[in-house]
Amino acid sequence: xxxxxxxxxxxxxxxxxxxxxxxxxxxxxxxxxxxxxxxxxxxxxxxxxxxxxxxxxxxxxxxxxxxxxxxxxxxxxxxxxxxxxxxxxxxxxxxxxxxxxxxxxxxxxxxxxxxxxxxxxxxxxxxxxxxxxxxxxxxxxxxxxxxxxxxxxxxxxxxxxxxxxxxxxxxxxxxxxxxxxxxxxxxxxxxxxxxxxxxxxxxxxxxxxxxxxxxxxxxxxxxxxxxxxxx
Amino acid sequence: xxxxxxxxxxxxxxxxxxxxxxxxxxxxxxxxxxxxxxxxxxxxxxxxxxxxxxxxxxxxxxxxxxxxxxxxxxxxxxxxxxxxxxxxxxxxxxxxxxxxxxxxxxxxxxxxxxxxxxxxxxxxxxxxxxxxxxxxxxxxxxxxxxxxxxxxxxxxxxxxxxxxxxxxxxxxxxxxxxxxxxxxxxxxxxxxxxxxxxxxxxxxxxxxxxxxxxxxxxxxxxxxxxxxxxx
DNA sequence: GACAATCGGTAACATATGTTACAGGGAGAG
DNA sequence: CTCTCCCTGTAACATATGTTACCGATTGTC
Numbered sequence: 123x124x125x126x127x128x129x130x131x132x133x134x135x136x137x138x139x140x141x142x143x144x145x146x147x148x149x150x151x152x153x154x155x156x157x158x159x160x161x162x163x164x165x166x167x168x169x170x171x172x173x174x175x176x177x178x179x180x181x182x183x184x185x186x187x188x189x190x191x192x193x194x195x196x197x198x199x200x201x202x203x204x205x206x207x208x209x210x211x212x213x214x215x216x217x218x219x220x221x222x223x224x225x226x227x228x229x230x231x232x233x234x235x236x237x238x239x240x241x242x243x244x245x246x247x248x249x250x251x252x253x254x255x256x257x258x259x260x261x262x263x264x265x266x267x268x269x270x271x272x273x274x275x276x277x278x279x280x281x282x283x284x285x286x287x288x289x290x291x292x293x294x295x296x297x298x299x300x301x302x303x304x305x306x307x308x309x310x311x312x313x314x315x316x317x318x319x320x321x322x323x324x325x326x327x328x329x330x331x332x333x334x335x336x337x338x339x340x341x342x343x344x345x346x347x348x349x350x351x352x353x
Numbered sequence: 354x355x356x357x358x359x360x361x362x363x364x365x366x367x368x369x370x371x372x373x374x375x376x377x378x379x380x381x382x383x384x385x386x387x388x389x390x391x392x393x394x395x396x397x398x399x400x401x402x403x404x405x406x407x408x409x410x411x412x413x414x415x416x417x418x419x420x421x422x423x424x425x426x427x428x429x430x431x432x433x434x435x436x437x438x439x440x441x442x443x444x445x446x447x448x449x450x451x452x453x454x455x456x457x458x459x460x461x462x463x464x465x466x467x468x469x470x471x472x473x474x475x476x477x478x479x480x481x482x483x484x485x486x487x488x489x490x491x492x493x494x495x496x497x498x499x500x501x502x503x504x505x506x507x508x509x510x511x512x513x514x515x516x517x518x519x520x521x522x523x524x525x526x527x528x529x530x531x532x533x534x535x536x537x538x539x540x541x542x543x544x545x546x547x548x549x550x551x552x553x554x555x556x557x558x559x560x561x562x563x564x565x566x567x568x569x570x571x572x573x574x575x576x577x578x579x580x581x582x583x584x
Numbered sequence: 585g586a587c588a589a590t591c592g593g594t595a596a597c598a599t600a601t602g603t604t605a606c607a608g609g610g611a612g613a614g
Numbered sequence: 615c616t617c618t619c620c621c622t623g624t625a626a627c628a629t630a631t632g633t634t635a636c637c638g639a640t641t642g643t644c
Binding site (some may be wrong): 209210211212213214215219235239240250253254256257258260261262263264265267268270271274275277313 | 441442443444445466481484487488492493494496498501502505506508544
């Protein structure tokens, strides 16, 4: 039943570090459900009962959420091997927080949270690995959200730019480096309009803080640049 | 050794659902370290080696973080019973992401992450509960961050207010309800200055969207209010 | 009741930011 | 080369928001 999907599952971070044999034993132990969906079918419906952490085995699905205004907003796209529902699984809420819709025919495997934490009778030690992986996935998600928050909670544009450049500087270790995002992408990431980004960067150049041409950047006045970040 | 702290630990969400006896067995099993600190001592230093999830047993501590500019920013205050380091414990990073400083003499217990996931020999079933609790804590943290992000990524003040009111409305089910935050707190939560909040709320009242007096609110024009949220 | 402390509303002003439209310059295609 | 297209920078303008300061209302305390 699970055989044909083993390779895809092994690529999921949930089963990271396992080999085929271990995964097989594991699956025998927790007996997850595999369900097929047609295009445009609901894989999960926001507000309805949560049935387990999902992994897309084949096909592609879209995660959408209704905001307070009732508009559907696309949260992300899920491809084969990707995970959903991991945040809500252990939160104590029993409902899906968002809707997942099949973009094409999909196969999805659902793993019930209780199966993950309960001692399996055979005491497979992959079980322990599974829990470790899950903890790691959740931790990293939280840390990632934390980093995004840092940018969003800086109120002024100059602060955001400075924060970003300093982070890149730390990462590269040199005063001169190349941005991996173009202006459009950077503006999106910082959640500001592109012309505002350009304008502010030029002002910063005029003031001697930085120098740039296209995507190559040099930090001229490190100390002053740091002073621009002020939450 | 742990006896005098049992009551405080039982209040921690990490040990939620356990009784004194269970906790005791648990502690014998994972043997956490208890360390005392003087006022102003570092309990954890950002960048240094992570030693375990911490619980404040007595005293009060401050979590601070250096932002890109090198300024120290207060993240939160920790009181007795509260937890820190739970996000980084299983993330794969081995370093503290922030600094924790004792504000007064403190006692802290550190629980090593490996002790949590490893099968204890005595197979205590509180162990399973501990893991469940940890998963719950991390999930809720991620969901909370997610919710905050929703607010922060709305660009205009009116959108933030509308989003918040609609969320409260959903929660209460009635068009008229009471806010649990005062203006100052609400402004902080939405990351805007208080006078700007007041001003915008009054404009919304003038336009007939809402009515309010102090902390009691009535939604007059639900449809229009929804139209105000636009990400 | 008198007082202080806190909270919320208001106004006036400065300024940062959003918006729109356009122009120059590099890069790739033919 | 020459012609596009796309990425940037630039400008002008409207407007949302930040800032500061003050005032009245409410609440709690003595």
